Amino acid sequence: MALLELNDIHKNYLNGNVKVNALKGVSLSIEDGSFVSIMGPSGSGKSTLLNILGCLDTPSRGSYRINDQNVEKLNDAALSDLRNKFIGFVFQQFHLISGLNALENVELPLIYQGVTGKARKEKAQAALEAVGLGDRLYHRQSQLSGGEQQRVAIARAFVKNPKLILADEPTGALDSKASENIMSIFKNLNEEKKITIIQVTHEKSIAECGKIIYHLLDGEINYIEEVQAH
Amino acid sequence: MFKQSLIKAFLVRFCFTAKMAANGILSNVLRSALTVLGVAIGVASVVGLMGIGEGARLNVMEQFESLGTNxxxxxxxxxxxxxxxxxxxxxxxxxxxxxxxxxxxxxxxxxxxxxxxxxxxxxxxxxxxxxxxxxxxxxxxxxxxxxxxxxxxxxxxxxxxxxxxxxxxxxxxxxxxxxxxxxxxxxxxxxxxxxxxxxxxxxxxxxxxxxxxxxxxxxxxxxxxxxxxxxxxxxxxxxxxxxxxxxxxxxxxxxxxxxxxxxxxxxxxxxxxxxxxxxxxxxxxxxxxxxxxxxxxxLNQLVDEIDQANRIMTLLLGGIATVALLVGGLGIMNIMLVAVSERTSEIGVRRALGARQTDLMTQFLLEALYVSLIGVICGIVLGIWGLNIFENYGFQTAVSFDAIKIAVVVALGSGLLFGVYPAISASSVPPVEALRRQ
Structure with a gap:
């Protein structure tokens, strides 16, 4: 059964006074356990698509089912819980919370799940160790390099054992060495933990870490490419 | 068991929200201190002016009672x-x-x-x-x-x-x-x-x-x-x-x-x-x-009448001072709106990680409440201290519990009231919108 199912998704928004049709009828279904890349030139609607997949944005038209639930019918609390339990996010700008240290940042999603004290700390620590940051637990954002910040963000995304990780240009702000590191972590999460990963990127080499690439153009799926290299 | 774990989950969430609210205040100490000062001055003027009014009333009462009320x-x-x-x-x-x-x-x-x-x-x-x-x-x-x-x-x-x-x-x-x-x-x-x-x-x-x-x-x-x-x-x-x-x-x-x-x-x-x-x-x-x-x-009648007039006078002073308190409340609102727009991106991240609208609303309301609470405490201390100084110059003063009650209610009330709008605006930012802004 498909984990995600998009059916004829449209998204319009106003940019100033100009109406932008960001998505013009996207239909796709993504199986549990896959590693998907979305590519396309800027303005092709790939970030909009990712936001809709992550329930951060709502489609103007069309239906979206995730884990057998119709997203349109969920209220704010249910959507928040869905994001909390099923989806981990990784952003291009890392988006760590500046007042908190690495460990506290990773604990955040667990707090919203109501996990208490010691168990929460242990889980968060384990996640940070898994991304190779066992010695950086109490560092703050300003004391970490870009690659390290992104690894903290990834630890924060998978600490709660989500079904799905959504990554928006995860290596966009990193050098090639750090990018490689991030991609190997993603592959690992996908293969070992069976977490579905969907990433948006415009770098071919990064996209090819996935097993399947959706190419977007002008708000529509242009073509689908299977990656053979694996 | 299930219910217990729900309560526990709620508590974990709430404590964290309370902590985030405190972090918010500490993230810009000078700004928070100025806002607190605004509230404190309002509270101090209510406590101080009403204390002076109350002292004057008691002074007049004593003079009249020296005439003999029987x-x-x-x-x-x-x-x-x-x-x-x-x-x-x-x-x-x-x-x-x-x-x-x-x-x-x-x-x-x-x-x-x-x-x-x-x-x-x-x-x-x-x-x-x-x-x-x-x-x-x-x-x-x-x-x-x-x-x-x-x-x-x-x-x-x-x-x-x-x-x-x-x-x-x-x-x-x-x-x-x-x-x-x-x-x-x-x-x-x-x-x-x-x-x-x-x-x-x-x-x-x-x-x-x-x-x-x-x-x-x-x-x-x-x-x-x-x-x-x-x-x-x-x-x-x-x-x-x-x-x-x-x-x-x-x-x-x-x-x-x-x-x-x-x-x-x-x-x-x-x-x-x-x-x-x-x-x-x-x-x-x-x-x-x-x-x-x-x-x-x-004399009883006379004393009652004069006392009544003096009470009204005291309340009037309190009323004027309450205006200062409301201005303090506006200060809270102003600072909260700045805080919300500054932290829009953080709000977006938290939303993506599973924070509900109510979590964010609680956080910003608590933040406003903290500021007014600290303001109230500082204000009461400041007001009583001011009254002491006034007393040293030979005036009769009295710390009026009515004044403290009024100050506490108005300060916390205005803190909440003026905190509501920023809190709602924080919670209603769409997550995408919040993430897009840096």
């Missing part, structure tokens, strides 16, 4: 209505709750003491005066009933007057000249304080019979009566009021249809109780006088 003053404002001196004793007979009464003659006259001459206020009363007005003597004795009956030329001096004249030595036994006649000084009254108790400290007290001679009249313009308690005084005031209302109806220069009734009334000692058989004088027959010719005043 004293009733019956005063004729018109020569035609002045009393025979016997009236004092008669009223004590007729009104049960009156314990004693004295006729009062006030006048001013020239005084000579050795080589000093000057004007002095003279109070003519009977021998019961010290008891009626709670006066003690610090030297000598008060005059007796015999002195009063014999129209003796004797005098008792008020405290300040005695000090001014005799300069610390006892003037008892010395001679003072009033209106050209020599009086022997019998005693000196205890100090009551400047302005208190009809300014008795600066007066000469003599028998009313003697004072009548200075005034060259047979009547007295005032009667002071005393009851056992201030409650009795209120009752007696009503009874006296009724008696004089009837008597005014039959005053010598006012024609009245039923003269017979009047005399019966005055004569009968138990008349007060027998009210029904006596026909009330027809309203139309009572001459309309712009001011009552006789007023019966109990």
């Amino acid at each position: 004293v009733i003053a019956i005063k004729a404002h018109d020569e035609n209505y002045e009393f025979q001196p016997d009236k004092a004793g008669e009223l004590v007979q007729r009104v049960e709750s009156l314990e004693m009464a004295t006729p009062v003659v006030s006048t001013d006259t020239t005084m000579r003491w050795r080589r000093t001459t000057g004007e002095v206020y003279v109070l003519g009363v009977n021998h019961q005066f010290p008891e009626i007005r709670d006066h003690e003597l610090i030297a000598g004795d008060f005059f007796t009933q015999l002195h009063v009956e014999q129209r003796s030329a004797v005098a008792v001096l008020g405290y300040s007057l005695a000090i001014n004249l005799a300069g610390g030595r006892s003037p008892v036994g010395q001679i003072i000249s009033l209106n050209g006649q020599s009086y022997r000084i019998l005693g000196v009254l205890e100090e009551k304080g400047a302005g208190n108790a009809n300014d008795i400290d600066n007066k000469v007290v003599i028998p009313y019979t003697t004072a009548q001679r200075i005034e060259e009249k047979r009547t007295v313009e005032e009667i002071w009566a005393k009851t056992a308690s201030s409650k009795d005084a209120e009752l007696a005031t009503v009874q006296l009021g009724r008696i004089f209302q009837r008597e005014i109806g039959s005053a010598p220069n006012v024609p009245l249809p039923s003269d017979g009734n009047e005399t019966v009334e005055v004569e009968g000692p138990d008349m007060v109780m027998v009210e029904k058989p006596v026909p009330e004088p027809d309203k139309a027959d009572i001459p309309t006088i712009s001011r009552d010719p006789i007023t019966v005043t109990n």
